Amino acid sequence: MAFNNILTNTQGGITTITINRPNKLNALNKETIQELHDAFDAANNDKNSKVIIITGSGEKAFVAGADISEFANFDVENGGKLAAKGQELLFDFVENLSTPVIAAVNGFALGGGLELAMSCHFRIASDNAKMGLPEVSLGVIPGYGGTQRLPQLVGKGRAMEMVMTAGMIDANTAKEYGLVNHVTSQEELLPLAEKIASKILRNSSVAIGKAIKAVNANYKDGKNGFEVEIKQFGKCFGTADFKEGTAAFLEKRKANFPGA
Incomplete structure (x- = not known):
């Protein structure tokens, strides 16, 4: 399966999906969301794939957000359809996969990027990671499940503060909040994800x-x-x-x- 915006590799029971738009800080556009759906679906149905790791290319970003240029001129109806389709196609889809999904958050995970990470079954982060939901600074709210999953993970009060301030938290704060399970160096991020995946592989x-x-x-x-x-x-x-x-x-x- 050929993709324009992502890379996939399956080895030793682990499928690694890498969002590969470094010049756009791996921002999610419609094509990338569709490709991610297809890649996750293929990995979930591959008997040789027992764990999925999702990460971003480069050293700056996991996913720096959605591609705002695609929806800047949307009206109420189109905005609602955008959120509904995205949740169905990717975010809810990932959450409900039977194959465990680990988000390896390298760098910025903002807006749709954090929402993608939160839809995974758990998260680890590099020590340079920054996470946040800045949507209210653009006059909208998180639309890919962020207002629901963030409170589940960090609690209502912290989620409200993060959403209302549109601010970012660093990796250690994210770990303190329970948003990520582990923090490590950027060099050790994927090796740590693979180490955890190898433990999962031992089980049913x-x-x-x-x-x-x-x-x-x-x-x-x-x-x-x-x-x-x-x-x-x-x-x-x-x-x-x-x-x-x-x-x-x-x-x-x-x-x-x-x-x-």
């Missing part, structure tokens, strides 16, 4: 997919997370991974999960 991909569904249910309106957990827990007992995992434990050996 089927069980991980069901765990993602159960955890996400806690944040969905009309969903009872406990009920979803019970259902997904029960489903695990019908999988080959469960049979292999329990047999390996009882036989005191390392499990070789078939992924089914």
Whole structure:
């Protein structure tokens, strides 16, 4: 699959997707959002891909925001459609993938860039990373899930302050807030992401997919997370991974999960 704005590589069970628009600080335009959807979809359906890492090219930015020139002249109807389509195509799509997604945030993650990182299952950051939702400085609000996911991750008060001030926080503050799990140097960012991914690879991909569904249910309106957990827990007992995992434990050996 050929792309204009992203690079993909799958090796050792890990697919790395790199947003490759360094001259635009990896800003998200419509074409890039579509390409990201296609790349995530392909990786999620690839049996050789068990973990996805998303990052940005260059040393300055993960994603510095959306491409404002594409929607500067939109009206109310088009603005609503922009947010709805983007959420469906990329942000909600990534959050609900059964394959775990790690955001390796290198440099600026602003606006749609932070929203993309927050849609991933968890985040790590380089020590030069800066994160924020500056939309109110442009007369709009975050439209790709930022007003919902940021409070879930950092709490209502901190989220309100970040949105209202349109300010940026540094990587260490982001870690203090719980927005990112780890902070490291830019040189060690991808190696750390790969190290964490390798730990994930040891476990049942089927069980991980069901765990993602159960955890996400806690944040969905009309969903009872406990009920979803019970259902997904029960489903695990019908999988080959469960049979292999329990047999390996009882036989005191390392499990070789078939992924089914």
